[in-house]
Amino acid sequence: MAERGLVVSAPGKVILHGEHAVVHGKAALAVALGLRTFLCLRPGGEGRLRVRLPGVGALRSWERPGLSALRERLGADFDESKPPSAELLEALKEFAGIPAEASAPDSLAILAFLYMCLAISAKYGDVPSVDIVVWSELPTGAGLGSSAAYAVCLAAALLHACGAISCPLKDGEITARWTEEEMTLINTWAFQGERVIHGNPSGVDNAVGTWGGALRFQSGEIKALKRVPTLRILLTNTKVPRSTKVLVAGVKEKILKFPAIMNPVLDSIDAISQECQSVLEAMPANPSPEHYPVLEELFDINQHHLNVIGVGHPSLDRLCRVTASHGLHSKLTGAGGGGCGITLLRPDTTPQAVEAAKRDLCACGFECWETDIGAPGVTLHSSSSLKAQVLQALSES
Ligand SMILES: Nc1ncnc2c1ncn2[C@@H]1O[C@H](COP(=O)(O)OP(=O)(O)OP(=O)(O)O)[C@@H](O)[C@H]1O
Numbered sequence: 344m345a346e347r348g349l350v351v352s353a354p355g356k357v358i359l360h361g362e363h364a365v366v367h368g369k370a371a372l373a374v375a376l377g378l379r380t381f382l383c384l385r386p387g388g389e390g391r392l393r394v395r396l397p398g399v400g401a402l403r404s405w406e407r408p409g410l411s412a413l414r415e416r417l418g419a420d421f422d423e424s425k426p427p428s429a430e431l432l433e434a435l436k437e438f439a440g441i442p443a444e445a446s447a448p449d450s451l452a453i454l455a456f457l458y459m460c461l462a463i464s465a466k467y468g469d470v471p472s473v474d475i476v477v478w479s480e481l482p483t484g485a486g487l488g489s490s491a492a493y494a495v496c497l498a499a500a501l502l503h504a505c506g507a508i509s510c511p512l513k514d515g516e517i518t519a520r521w522t523e524e525e526m527t528l529i530n531t532w533a534f535q536g537e538r539v540i541h542g543n544p545s546g547v548d549n550a551v552g553t554w555g556g557a558l559r560f561q562s563g564e565i566k567a568l569k570r571v572p573t574l575r576i577l578l579t580n581t582k583v584p585r586s587t588k589v590l591v592a593g594v595k596e597k598i599l600k601f602p603a604i605m606n607p608v609l610d611s612i613d614a615i616s617q618e619c620q621s622v623l624e625a626m627p628a629n630p631s632p633e634h635y636p637v638l639e640e641l642f643d644i645n646q647h648h649l650n651v652i653g654v655g656h657p658s659l660d661r662l663c664r665v666t667a668s669h670g671l672h673s674k675l676t677g678a679g680g681g682g683c684g685i686t687l688l689r690p691d692t693t694p695q696a697v698e699a700a701k702r703d704l705c706a707c708g709f710e711c712w713e714t715d716i717g718a719p720g721v722t723l724h725s726s727s728s729l730k731a732q733v734l735q736a737l738s739e740s
């Protein structure tokens with residue numbers, strides 16, 4: 344590890360279509376957001392590992408011998424090809440003094456850290472004494488993949504600290520990316536972190552956090568979209584809190600209760616993802632308005648489907664009504680139940696029209712912003728290029 348440490352970052356994501364259905368083997372289309380989570384890893388005090396997570400108000404520190412003893416005791420249970428077992432997570436919670444039914448953001452974040460740290464060091468060798476601080480431009484728990492961006496940053500930093508992946512940053516460079524093979528490894532371990540936080544994730548969010556850009560994800564298969572036009576998306580955070588884990592479990596229950604009713608809905612969502620992909624790939628790089636009616640209609644249909652499978656929320660209905668009154672089409676994104684919605688802006692939607700919609704959305708107590716999509720995936724930064732942000736995060740924790 345470099346003397347002054349290193350900084351890694353990973354983007355959040357927007358799911359255009361396929362949330363929830365993707366957990367059940369259907370296709371999803373997702374794009375990386377221009378909002379990122381950052382992690383700074385620096386050599387730490389002798390014999391200790393320290394983690395500061397100002398975004399969830401957590402600060403923890405452990406003696407390395409205590410962690411090594413725990414790893415020895417549980418070593419056989421760490422297997423990155425399987426979901427972490429309930430017994431293993433219980434043992435980690437007991438060690439960290441986390442309540443058995445923990446679902447608070449700080450508890451889940453610490454649990455994911457401990458799991459990844461011990462599992463990675465069981466496989467690749469000890470994590471040295473380090474100080475870790477994580478900060479984010481993403482709202483936590485709002486549907487923009489904050490858990491996956493966190494897990495991707497942790498995976499990259501811990502794999503790097505153990506020497507399992509290289510340091511691709513050359514002297515004088517500000518950013519660098521890892522090789523395809525290294526990114527596959529980062530993605531595998533980030534998925535394990537997501538499993539600790541989400542219970543039963545599909546893997547789409549960590550795939551976008553790792554690879555960035557725009558991709559189609561189905562049953563673990565990741566394909567970059569052939570061509571993605573410049574899409575203008577307005578993001579709105581209803582600020583209604585929700586848990587992806589709880590929403591995913593609720594959908595599963597509904598499918599088990601009404602399989603003949605719910606499975607066709609999932610098939611229809613799958614068909615929406617296919618149709619949207621075909622439209623996007625047929626569009627020119629700078630699309631003209633005539634391509635938009637189909638994309639808008641697909642947003643509307645999918646939003647109805649997501650309500651049918653039980654992941655809507657009155658705040659999201661309101662968001663859709665407000666944007667519809669400005670001639671704009673919206674759907675929830677991510678797990679739903681509150682959190683964020685996305686609104687498709689046409690190339691000819693005027694700045695005045697966007698401002699008017701934003702004003703009405705803000706009057707509902709929502710927060711909105713226009714953002715870039717198709718951002719790069721997991722990235723290594725020179726720590727000097729992000730010095731101000733590192734100092735700010737340290738002062739907040
Ligand atoms: N910056 C962060 N620092 C530490 N933990 C974080 C951070 N961001 C997210 N987390 C962890 O991720 C959890 C939120 O994950 P959750 O999956 O519910 O929401 P999301 O990932 O933002 O939305 P979605 O999964 O719908 O895209 C938090 O409770 C916390 O444990």
Ligand SMILES: C[C@@](O)(CCO)CC(=O)[O-]
Pocket residue numbers: 358361362363364365366486488541543544545546547548587591677678
């Ligand atoms: C709701 C979900 O489909 C997307 C969350 O961003 C869950 C997942 O795929 O893991």
Ligand SMILES: [Mg+2]
Pocket residue numbers: 488489490491541548587
């Ligand atoms: Mg998540």
